[in-house]
Amino acid sequence: MRYLLEHLAVIFGAATGALAARGKGIDWFGVVVLGLVTAVGGGTLRDVVLDVPVFWVEDHSFLISGIVAVTLTIGMGRFLDPSSRVFLITDAIFLAFVAMVGTQKTFSLHHPGTICVLFGVVTGVAGGIFRDVLLGEIPLVFRPHINLYATAAFLGSLTYLAAATLWPGQPTNLVIGAAVTLILRLAAIRWKLRLPVFHTEEGVA
Amino acid sequence: MRYLLEHLAVIFGAATGALAARGKGIDWFGVVVLGLVTAVGGGTLRDVVLDVPVFWVEDHSFLISGIVAVTLTIGMGRFLDPSSRVFLITDAIFLAFVAMVGTQKTFSLHHPGTICVLFGVVTGVAGGIFRDVLLGEIPLVFRPHINLYATAAFLGSLTYLAAATLWPGQPTNLVIGAAVTLILRLAAIRWKLRLPVFHTEEGVA
Amino acid sequence: MRYLLEHLAVIFGAATGALAARGKGIDWFGVVVLGLVTAVGGGTLRDVVLDVPVFWVEDHSFLISGIVAVTLTIGMGRFLDPSSRVFLITDAIFLAFVAMVGTQKTFSLHHPGTICVLFGVVTGVAGGIFRDVLLGEIPLVFRPHINLYATAAFLGSLTYLAAATLWPGQPTNLVIGAAVTLILRLAAIRWKLRLPVFHTEEGVA
Numbered sequence: 106m107r108y109l110l111e112h113l114a115v116i117f118g119a120a121t122g123a124l125a126a127r128g129k130g131i132d133w134f135g136v137v138v139l140g141l142v143t144a145v146g147g148g149t150l151r152d153v154v155l156d157v158p159v160f161w162v163e164d165h166s167f168l169i170s171g172i173v174a175v176t177l178t179i180g181m182g183r184f185l186d187p188s189s190r191v192f193l194i195t196d197a198i199f200l201a202f203v204a205m206v207g208t209q210k211t212f213s214l215h216h217p218g219t220i221c222v223l224f225g226v227v228t229g230v231a232g233g234i235f236r237d238v239l240l241g242e243i244p245l246v247f248r249p250h251i252n253l254y255a256t257a258a259f260l261g262s263l264t265y266l267a268a269a270t271l272w273p274g275q276p277t278n279l280v281i282g283a284a285v286t287l288i289l290r291l292a293a294i295r296w297k298l299r300l301p302v303f304h305t306e307e308g309v310a
Numbered sequence: 311m312r313y314l315l316e317h318l319a320v321i322f323g324a325a326t327g328a329l330a331a332r333g334k335g336i337d338w339f340g341v342v343v344l345g346l347v348t349a350v351g352g353g354t355l356r357d358v359v360l361d362v363p364v365f366w367v368e369d370h371s372f373l374i375s376g377i378v379a380v381t382l383t384i385g386m387g388r389f390l391d392p393s394s395r396v397f398l399i400t401d402a403i404f405l406a407f408v409a410m411v412g413t414q415k416t417f418s419l420h421h422p423g424t425i426c427v428l429f430g431v432v433t434g435v436a437g438g439i440f441r442d443v444l445l446g447e448i449p450l451v452f453r454p455h456i457n458l459y460a461t462a463a464f465l466g467s468l469t470y471l472a473a474a475t476l477w478p479g480q481p482t483n484l485v486i487g488a489a490v491t492l493i494l495r496l497a498a499i500r501w502k503l504r505l506p507v508f509h510t511e512e513g514v515a
Numbered sequence: 516m517r518y519l520l521e522h523l524a525v526i527f528g529a530a531t532g533a534l535a536a537r538g539k540g541i542d543w544f545g546v547v548v549l550g551l552v553t554a555v556g557g558g559t560l561r562d563v564v565l566d567v568p569v570f571w572v573e574d575h576s577f578l579i580s581g582i583v584a585v586t587l588t589i590g591m592g593r594f595l596d597p598s599s600r601v602f603l604i605t606d607a608i609f610l611a612f613v614a615m616v617g618t619q620k621t622f623s624l625h626h627p628g629t630i631c632v633l634f635g636v637v638t639g640v641a642g643g644i645f646r647d648v649l650l651g652e653i654p655l656v657f658r659p660h661i662n663l664y665a666t667a668a669f670l671g672s673l674t675y676l677a678a679a680t681l682w683p684g685q686p687t688n689l690v691i692g693a694a695v696t697l698i699l700r701l702a703a704i705r706w707k708l709r710l711p712v713f714h715t716e717e718g719v720a
Contacts, residue, residue: 126657129657129659130658130659130712131657131658131659131661131712132661132663132666132709132710132711132712133710133711133712134663134664134665134666134669134710135656135657135661135664135665137665138636138640138656138657138665139657141633149564153358153563153564154354154358154364154367155367156361156363156364156566158566159564159566162564162565162626162630165627165629165630168629168630168633169629216367217370219370219373219374220367220370220373223346223373226343230343234444238443238444238648239644239648239654239657240653240657241446241651241652241653242446243445243446244444246340246343247331247334247336247340247343247344247444247445248335248336249334249335249336251336251337251340253337253339254339254340255339255340255342255343256337256339259339299337300337300338300339301337301338302335302336302337302338358563359559359563359569359572360572361566361568361569421572422575424575424578424579425572425575425578428551428578431548435548439649443648443649446651447651448650448651449649451545451548452536452539452541452545452548452549452649452650453540453541454539454540454541456541456542456545458542458544459544459545460544460545460547460548461542461544464544504542505542505543505544506542506543507540507541507542507543
């Protein structure tokens with residue numbers, strides 16, 4: 106189950122990287138590099154910090170998935186909605202999958218709950234952060250008036266942990282956690298839900 | 311002593327991250343992520359490169375310190391000087407503490423002096439670099455006309471190494487090194503001391 | 516041979532970092548930090564992900580090379596062509612050397628071909644990416660209308676792998692691969708060769 110989810114995370118991550126590169130004059134090879142960095146960046150950070158073998162070095166079928174996803178995205182590029190909606194939905198799916206994989210992998214290494222949830226959030230947001238920083242943009246998670254981004258990953262990770270404690274070893278736990286993240290993020294985009302921001306002297310920024 | 315200093319470094323680092331996020335419309339959760347990245351970013355890089363267990367994975371009380379510091383900074387936000395002075399002083403304290411922890415940890419792993427000083431500087435500047443890059447700003451250390459930033463960390467690390475060679479095992483060595491970094495950086499801000507910059511054809515930039 | 520090439524890569528990388536910093540008002544110490552990050556950044560990422568000791572922690576003569584290269588570049592700064600040509604050529608040499616070292620090191624650790632080529636490309640482009648992101652610029656590899664950047668590293672890595680399979684253990688294999696990367700990149704700059712870009716709705720961006 107985690108294996109499947111990790112492949113799906115890589116595929117959606119690579120697609121968001123390619124979509125973000127669209128219309129910026131980046132050549133095909135640059136788009137592949139950006140897609141792969143987005144897709145495996147968060148997981149690489151997680152594995153390096155946890156000091157376990159990096160997942161795509163051990164099993165390079167993840168790289169193939171990523172490259173295929175970038176190629177398909179480029180191919181479908183001309184048929185996609187030019188608005189940012191496709192990008193935001195793809196990114197939400199990516200966030201949900203990658204946060205669950207991060208939480209579950211850390212949990213299976215017997216780390217305490219705080220660390221598991223933290224790695225869920227970090228793995229979830231890191232790939233997108235790399236993508237946005239490399240394109241010279243403010244990462245989605247730090248963008249003004251973002252609609253429950255890191256928060257959605259956090260609550261999804263927490264839900265997974267609760268489920269995994271109640272029903273150990275059930276593969277559906279990952280599905281529940283991913284669903285919580287995805288529904289929260291999509292609902293937040295749809296109805297513009299947000300957390301309060303850090304006040305300035307002049308009031309809310 | 312290093313344990314205490316590392317906690318203080320995390321606290322001041324998280325505070326600078328939160329202060330830097332102020333007024334940018336970033337939601338509370340994003341501010342926590344940014345504060346933690348600033349606080350533990352440099353130390354994470356250090357531990358990963360030195361191939362030792364990452365400090366906050368081993369002992370997650372550091373994360374609690376960071377989250378508490380971000381929360382307090384948000385809470386105190388409305389009472390703080392809106393100018394950048396509070397930010398620069400907090401950042402100077404963070405620089406001093408984190409550079410000392412970096413130097414001392416590398417030294418205690420029996421690496422040669424060059425590497426110890428380098429890790430002092432790298433750990434010192436890396437957290438702030440992550441913070442600034444994530445907000446789409448030029449990192450303090452590379453900002454035009456910066457007043458002795460990496461230089462202060464370098465001289466403080468060097469001082470610590472000299473002290474640790476003269477008086478091995480004295481916890482006050484860390485205090486001396488941190489004081490040198492902090493005083494140099496604060497004096498440089500106060501009197502606008504700076505190193506020469508890299509010339510351009512048109513003269514000094 | 517790899518040892519020599521790695522030193523040369525560090526030297527040219529440090530020089531590109533210093534050149535990129537020119538005229539931006541960054542102080543000497545900041546330029547040294549930027550040069551070192553550029554020079555060793557890609558290799559550090561490679562070694563951390565492959566979970567082998569980081570090359571400059573094991574042998575700090577690489578750091579000395581980098582610092583000397585930055586110092587010489589600063590010293591020669593006033594005699595250099597103020598245009599960007601010197602920078603692009605230095606960067607092309609750096610790309611060629613560092614891509615070969617990355618491919619060969621991964622190959623010597625008995626990783627499969629996909630991973631070797633990937634590490635060639637990643638090590639090749641990562642140092643330059645760090646340099647450009649830290650200065651708040653779009654990395655060369657993602658710049659609109661870039662002339663065969665990641666592509667040149669990719670084809671050079673592939674050439675090296677082919678050569679290393681045909682004539683195992685020949686040090687000239689690295690020279691052949693580096694030459695392919697360098698000639699491709701320089702030819703692409705000279706004749707403005709490029710790959711297609713990712714289409715937008717309005718046609719080619």
